[in-house]
Amino acid sequence: MGETRTGSGRPTTIVDIARAAGVSKSTVSLVLKGSSLVKPETKARVEDVIERFGYVYNRGAANLRTATSSFVGMVISDLTNPFFCELAVGIEEGLYQRGFVPILANTNEDTERQAQVLRSMREHGVGGIIMSPARGTDAWMLASLYSRTMPMVITMRQIIGSPLPYVGPDNQAGARKAVEHLIGLGHRRIGFLGGYATMTTQQERISGWRDAILGAGLPFDDTLVFESMPTRDGGRQAVEASLAHPARPTAVMCYNDIVAMGATRALAMRGLRAGKDMAVVGFDDIDEAEHNAPPLTTVSAETRLMGARCAESLLGLIQGSDPQEMGFTGPTRLVVRESCGAPVSIRQKELA
């Protein structure tokens, strides 16, 4: 384990401390947890020895005894995507603040790997799991992976039919807000770029897009959905497909920011300017969005907050809260930059 060692070469334990301080190990244990039962002098003496020996607490042993855990599994579907990276940072922060420690696994969208990793985490005694499911995970698969006694929260990708609490942004409201903004700017033919209909996130964002169009009394045309991988390259392909459409859209709502970045880049390569020749809006507001060429108008999913909220929900579950109460649909916020071609007066302002 490699703790600080006594002369004898093994890590110091509470019995070493007890012996040196002339008390029993029970007393040392009491001191360690700051119990008020122990007399101040004794406490001081013990603390002094602890300090001198450079003793380090063995939380694993304590957890074995108390049958608790301070580990939480953090299972991320694609850590290579900056969005999930930010989410992971948010979760990590929330966990540490509450005295828990994350075990990381990147499934890389591989459901096999996901199954292995979940198993491994159980063996390693995590107290609960926060997971953004790999693409292709359905309720049935999840049920077989999930242990009724293991607290678990699902994030970012809703698994329909699963009773596990879900924490994620309000995709529909967010997309709707963005598309309404485009409509306000005068657009009448607005496309949707990226993702596949099998992804619940895409379904939700598409439905926000549709709601905005229908809500404005505009004609709805579902040939304006251009599916693709949710990647930069997918964005490129999707935007090219949209340009080839007989009645090409003048604006597009993208599945997420990296799709939007791929799309703006592809436009630029053809000599077209996002925000002029075609309005482009993303989703997520990753750090890069602001530095895109042109800076991306996008829907902020409040990623860090969302991560913190995952931690909160999981710890609620661990403490026995009703799973039904631990789900959370987070707020979204439209961030207007340049890729939508908004008049300069509204640029840089954030609309609630």
Next chain:
Amino acid sequence: MGETRTGSGRPTTIVDIARAAGVSKSTVSLVLKGSSLVKPETKARVEDVIERFGYVYNRGAANLRTATSSFVGMVISDLTNPFFCELAVGIEEGLYQRGFVPILANTNEDTERQAQVLRSMREHGVGGIIMSPARGTDAWMLASLYSRTMPMVITMRQIIGSPLPYVGPDNQAGARKAVEHLIGLGHRRIGFLGGYATMTTQQERISGWRDAILGAGLPFDDTLVFESMPTRDGGRQAVEASLAHPARPTAVMCYNDIVAMGATRALAMRGLRAGKDMAVVGFDDIDEAEHNAPPLTTVSAETRLMGARCAESLLGLIQGSDPQEMGFTGPTRLVVRESCGAPVSIRQKELA
């Protein structure tokens, strides 16, 4: 802990299995580790019960007994930076492949946090630590944090004066290669953008830059170093400073890719084109580099590989290898894209 439970409500343990299979727990333990000592029939019987009970191994208990650990601390200085994110993915992969599991901490460049986190990891019984030190970590600080008995490898930022094995790319050779490429393209005044002289990584990359210039017999001008934060915004500032220089450089080597991305963006905002009006080269080859406008010529640090190598070195240390042997300076590779303005014929080709 939340393992699968028997009717009684507590997780199944090897004694439950032993009882049900009519053997002792020693035998169950033997079966669990695949010992050849146990008779095939017995083994089959035990395995059957394990399966039926949905038993899950308690690795924490085993580790307590054997005084080993399958946890490794992964302490990252800035997970928000895509480069470190890729590094983390590489480390994570390498660790899982070897049966270890990473505990993640993002110090966010905060040395206070770093100290806490290191302490916490020791308490949680990690078998070793892989750390990219927070800015401002020096040998003295590291010594106070470090426990002589805790295997530890340092990555990406060399701490001079520390005996801990360091795993990272050959910054000097990488930068030199890039600058030689610029020289080969005909540039005579080549600046260096970003980072601060207090960062060893910057020192190394600068020295590669200097070597290339001196090696080509070109005049060396150290007013051509424009320091800045190693961020996109820093890149913007640095490139503007370089443009304001009385004898502005025609090409710049950047501290890293995000500096280069900030720089190319700032050039574009002024109507200048990276690769035409000024050649720009990055370092790291993060995923985004390829999708930058224009695509970045950069030095690949072989990030995933580097991460895997960190895992390898740490596990070497854990198994008792000589720390002196566990350091590793990785290869770099120049990736020529468009931002350097290379003639189309060499673009997209990778030079060894």
Next chain:
DNA sequence: CTGAAAGCGCTTACAG
């Protein structure tokens, strides 16, 4: 080939 016993480093009633 299998079992009884001791022990890893803690915590927690229970006595005193």
Next chain:
DNA sequence: CTGAAAGCGCTTACAG
């Protein structure tokens, strides 16, 4: 206020 004892779920000599 403090100590002795039992036990968390494993592994590992040691007998047999």
